[in-house]
Amino acid sequence: MNLTVVSVYPTLLGTYGDGGNVMALRHRARLHGIEVDVINIEPGDAVPESAELYVLGGGEDSAQTAAANALRADGSLKRAAERGAAVLAVCAGYQLLGEYFPDANSAATPGLGILDIRTDRLPKRAVGELAADPKEPLTQTLTGYENHAGATHLGPNASALATVRAGIGNGDGSEGATTAHVIGTYLHGPCLARNPQLADLLLGWAIGRDLPFIEEAEVTQLREERLRTVLG
Amino acid sequence: MADTDPTREASAGLRRTDRVRCRIGQRTGKVAVVTLSARTRAAARLGLLTSSLSRKMGRGEGMVIGGRVILRLAPDAIAEMAHDRVAALVSATNGKTSTTRLLATAVEQAGPVISQNTGANMTSGVAVTLASGDPAAQAVLEVDEAYLPAIFRATKPRVIILGNLSRDQLDRMNEVAMIARRWRDMLADATDTTVVANADDPSIVWAARHAPHVTWVAAGQVWTADSAVCLDCGSLLQRDDSTWGCPNCGFARPTPTWTLEWVDDHGVVHGPHDQRFDLPLSLPGRFNAANGAMALVATVELGLDPAESARRMATVESVSGRYAVVKVGELTIRLLLAKNPAGWSELVDVMPPAPTPVIVTINSNAADGRDPSWLWDVPFERLRGRVVVATGDRRRDLAVRLLHAEVDHVVIEDPYAPGAELPDGMRELAVVDCAATYTAFHHLRTSSDRQAARRS
Numbered sequence: 278m279n280l281t282v283v284s285v286y287p288t289l290l291g292t293y294g295d296g297g298n299v300m301a302l303r304h305r306a307r308l309h310g311i312e313v314d315v316i317n318i319e320p321g322d323a324v325p326e327s328a329e330l331y332v333l334g335g336g337e338d339s340a341q342t343a344a345a346n347a348l349r350a351d352g353s354l355k356r357a358a359e360r361g362a363a364v365l366a367v368c369a370g371y372q373l374l375g376e377y378f379p380d381a382n383s384a385a386t387p388g389l390g391i392l393d394i395r396t397d398r399l400p401k402r403a404v405g406e407l408a409a410d411p412k413e414p415l416t417q418t419l420t421g422y423e424n425h426a427g428a429t430h431l432g433p434n435a436s437a438l439a440t441v442r443a444g445i446g447n448g449d450g451s452e453g454a455t456t457a458h459v460i461g462t463y464l465h466g467p468c469l470a471r472n473p474q475l476a477d478l479l480l481g482w483a484i485g486r487d488l489p490f491i492e493e494a495e496v497t498q499l500r501e502e503r504l505r506t507v508l509g
Numbered sequence: 510m511a512d513t514d515p516t517r518e519a520s521a522g523l524r525r526t527d528r529v530r531c532r533i534g535q536r537t538g539k540v541a542v543v544t545l546s547a548r549t550r551a552a553a554r555l556g557l558l559t560s561s562l563s564r565k566m567g568r569g570e571g572m573v574i575g576g577r578v579i580l581r582l583a584p585d586a587i588a589e590m591a592h593d594r595v596a597a598l599v600s601a602t603n604g605k606t607s608t609t610r611l612l613a614t615a616v617e618q619a620g621p622v623i624s625q626n627t628g629a630n631m632t633s634g635v636a637v638t639l640a641s642g643d644p645a646a647q648a649v650l651e652v653d654e655a656y657l658p659a660i661f662r663a664t665k666p667r668v669i670i671l672g673n674l675s676r677d678q679l680d681r682m683n684e685v686a687m688i689a690r691r692w693r694d695m696l697a698d699a700t701d702t703t704v705v706a707n708a709d710d711p712s713i714v715w716a717a718r719h720a721p722h723v724t725w726v727a728a729g730q731v732w733t734a735d736s737a738v739c740l741d742c743g744s745l746l747q748r749d750d751s752t753w754g755c756p757n758c759g760f761a762r763p764t765p766t767w768t769l770e771w772v773d774d775h776g777v778v779h780g781p782h783d784q785r786f787d788l789p790l791s792l793p794g795r796f797n798a799a800n801g802a803m804a805l806v807a808t809v810e811l812g813l814d815p816a817e818s819a820r821r822m823a824t825v826e827s828v829s830g831r832y833a834v835v836k837v838g839e840l841t842i843r844l845l846l847a848k849n850p851a852g853w854s855e856l857v858d859v860m861p862p863a864p865t866p867v868i869v870t871i872n873s874n875a876a877d878g879r880d881p882s883w884l885w886d887v888p889f890e891r892l893r894g895r896v897v898v899a900t901g902d903r904r905r906d907l908a909v910r911l912l913h914a915e916v917d918h919v920v921i922e923d924p925y926a927p928g929a930e931l932p933d934g935m936r937e938l939a940v941v942d943c944a945a946t947y948t949a950f951h952h953l954r955t956s957s958d959r960q961a962a963r964r965s
């Protein structure tokens with residue numbers, strides 16, 4: 278079985294080892310007997326509308342604005358999300374899925390309107406380990422690193438991805454946002470390598486059936502160490 | 510080499526280079542033109558004393574505290590002590606310590622040279638270095654990227670080498686563009702300095718292209734992820750094997766005067782008038798050949814003999830512990846240091862081919878960067894076909910990265926302990942390559958020093 282994953286603008290949105298999320302999807306898919314075709318899309322290229330899974334990473338302010346403008350003009354990502362494709366968006370990618378986010382001069386910049394969220398500035402930049410307890414169907418505590426200045430406010434059509442146990446997340450005690458098959462999060466690290474259940478959830482949405490969880494010792498040991506470090 | 514006079518280039522360059530040649534020719538150590546004020550002399554003495562006390566108390570090299578004392582007592586000490594004798598400053602995200610050592614060794618052909626031997630490359634380290642040693646010696650100084658503008662203005666170097674810019678620690682955002690902008694402002698009116706700049710790094714070109722005197726060197730760029738976008742207009746740069754340019758505004762790679770070629774595991778530097786210099790360095794890897802090429806061109810700009818420079822640079826075997834072969838516990842290891850994804854990408858290629866096992870040590874103290882997500886930017890896939898020992902505080906992050914890269918690995922807290930369960934064949938290796946982040950590298954260096962001290 279083959280699955281197409283689109284890596285959206287990796288040179289603009291790839292600050293925090295974000296390529297690792299694509300690697301993790303390929304790796305987890307292989308464990309489940311699924312082969313992944315990865316398509317890297319750069320600004321100027323048309324975003325394919327028919328893929329099953331889209332990944333956006335983090336980036337600095339000017340790159341984020343450029344990416345948001347190009348994706349709004351392109352239109353395909355929003356149509357794919359509305360059709361039910363799975364989307365993972367991290368940090369700057371998360372913010373630009375919303376109604377608006379702050380640009381380099383803190384001016385509100387229009388996003389894609391895929392998630393019912395609005396982002397402005399935190400009083401102080403959030404840098405450090407982040408741990409959060411997820412909502413159903415996820416059960417394993419989410420772990421990662423955050424580095425952002427955004428305070429993200431959820432509207433009625435988005436649900437929080439998790440409740441913060443250590444770190445800042447959205448800034449109000451919640452972390453991330455989700456609607457249909459779209460997930461936005463401040464976790465990098467990259468989050469799918471550290472949270473394989475999240476990777477499996479996205480892959481399951483993409484192929485249309487639930488995947489059994491397969492444990493890997495290296496990942497379990499890393500998760501235990503990180504959670505012990507931040508939660509004691 | 511048919512023509513050994515590279516100064517027959519543009520007339521401005523010729524005048525400039527000849528003047529430099531005269532100056533450096535006059536000073537073989539006997540012409541002491543340095544006249545320091547009583548205040549600076551006293552500050553320098555006290556600063557050096559403080560450094561040496563701090564060293565004796567076992568508090569590192571004492572460069573920072575010594576430099577602070579000097580600058581507190583004599584705020585203009587750097588400008589005074591540097592007066593007319595700074596041959597070159599060297600800055601880059603990666604390779605500045607090695608380039609500085611190579612250049613300092615080459616410039617010794619014209620007389621004594623002072624340079625840092627500890628990598629202390631901020632204001633205080635520069636102050637202590639200038640205060641120590643022969644006050645008439647030429648200075649070749651490594652400078653931290655962020656401190657370069659201030660130290661450049663104070664020291665007025667004859668040559669400045671700008672090697673490369675890439676992300677260093679991820680928690681310092683926007684660094685590359687910000688530093689390129691500050692370097693550009695610094696160079697705008699640098700009429701007395703020749704900039705030796707890497708034409709293959711768009712951020713370096715952007716910073717240096719309006720400087721009054723620039724010599725472009727095609728030294729290569731392995732890591733392109735931090736110069737994907739045009740610094741003028743924000744468009745995505747287009748690249749092929751040999752060149753790059755902006756499709757929107759015309760910002761493009763300048764024509765280099767010097768070009769590094771990598772042939773059979775060593776560098777060859779091609780210059781104007783069919784000049785050709787082999788660079789048979791002892792330091793490994795293409796990136797050290799790039800460092801050597803930049804240094805070689807700098808010696809040409811200083812009016813020195815490039816063939817002699819190449820010969821001298823070949824004698825440099827290790828730089829502040831990098832590439833040094835040391836004994837730690839029961840293993841003899843070659844120490845490899847990398848501080849950021851670009852540096853790690855280069856190191857992966859320096860290691861011996863599979864199936865030779867290697868050690869990789871990852872820490873996440875402040876000096877290493879607290880966030881190890883950069884591990885996912887490093888092409889560890891190139892280590893496939895062997896067993897990698899994952900160690901350091903963040904060995905479990907490394908293990909997960911290696912799992913995804915399909916590289917066999919074992920996680921060992923202390924591979925140097927007696928009885929550690931090392932991969933087959935590792936104990937039998939004459940030298941084991943050990944790549945480490947900054948604090949892990951220094952820990953290994955000091956453990957090996959202690960071990961050597963116990964033996965002697």
Ligand SMILES: [Zn+2]
Nearest residue numbers: 739742755758
């Ligand atoms: Zn441009």
